[in-house]
Amino acid sequence: MKPKIFLARKVPKEVEDYIAQHCDIEKWNGPGIIPRHELLKLLGDSEGLLINRELIDPELLDSAPKLRVVSNNSVGYNNFNIEAMKSRGIIGTNTPSVLDETVADLVLGLILATARRISELDRYVKTGQWQGIIGNELYGTDVHHATIGIIGMGRIGECIAERAKFGFKMRVLYCNRKQRAEAEERLGAEHCSLEQLLQESDFVVLMTPLTPQTINIMSDREFGFMKRTAIFINASRGETVNESALIKVLEEGKIRGAGLDVFDKEPVDPNNPLLKMPNVVTLPHIGSATAKTRFDMAMLAGQNLVKALLENEPANLVPELKNI
């Protein structure tokens, strides 16, 4: 008999067909994102669950007594309550690597958009303000040969460093839980303390996972170390930044600008002051959102689910849930 699984989000037909070869599928057929209470109600006796960052906590696990595997269609898995999953022996998987280059492209996009004021000047042209040669009050800053500081030099961080080094001839600083000898050799990246990175970088890029150690890793003190001319980019998770502290330094002109793909609360509140600032470029969490990459992620999430349910050696287990 095939194991029963629940698809909390729509996946491409090819992915669903692949899963259907191995599992009996139940799925959310309603419009939009499945409401939490529906998910709890519909999980029933599913053994597997495929999600897009829905919260996996004791309440959800208690509502699904037969659940064995949760496949996250996302590389970040801060939505997993690791202790609750561990204590129940639940396997958790994610989608590393397939999105690295796509997310790195987006980060460079945010760097260029903020430094060269692309969104701001696009609005300037479209609102009929372009009346002649622009004055120096609208000039941007150079990206090439500037210093980039990457906080969290993992898979995506390294792809960003590669683009910065070879595409833009930048000096690359990084701080990471562990020193990365290979990245240093290949990319000439320099390992340093967070404080030094903040003090010396023209572009500070936050790319760590969200963990208890990285919540508010950027707050008043850290923004205080940044240069007045520096730009802050966040493509990790909103909660890695103390958003009030970011708003404050931007309002006080203590940093030059920010490029944000993620927010404390998503979707972002339309009254969030960050949305009113011309020197802040905001995006709706689209780091991995290209057609090919989102397809590859969904297929990998489907394969992870099937492998974990049917094979002894499942793939892409999240590190904290290995050997449970």
Ligand SMILES: NC(=O)c1ccc[n+]([C@@H]2O[C@H](COP(=O)([O-])OP(=O)(O)OC[C@H]3O[C@@H](n4cnc5c(N)ncnc54)[C@H](O)[C@@H]3O)[C@@H](O)[C@H]2O)c1
């Ligand atoms: N904006 C998006 O759409 C998007 C897309 C993909 C990933 N992400 C986020 O990016 C994160 C990173 O993804 P990845 O695949 O590169 O992960 P990864 O595990 O390969 O890299 C993360 C790096 O951060 C380092 N790190 C962890 N805690 C740290 C700390 N306290 N200080 C310094 N470094 C620390 C780790 O050592 C690791 O090298 C994901 O967890 C996710 O939250 C966002």
Ligand SMILES: O=C(O)[C@H](O)CO
């Ligand atoms: O972590 C990820 O994979 C991205 O944030 C998209 O969900």
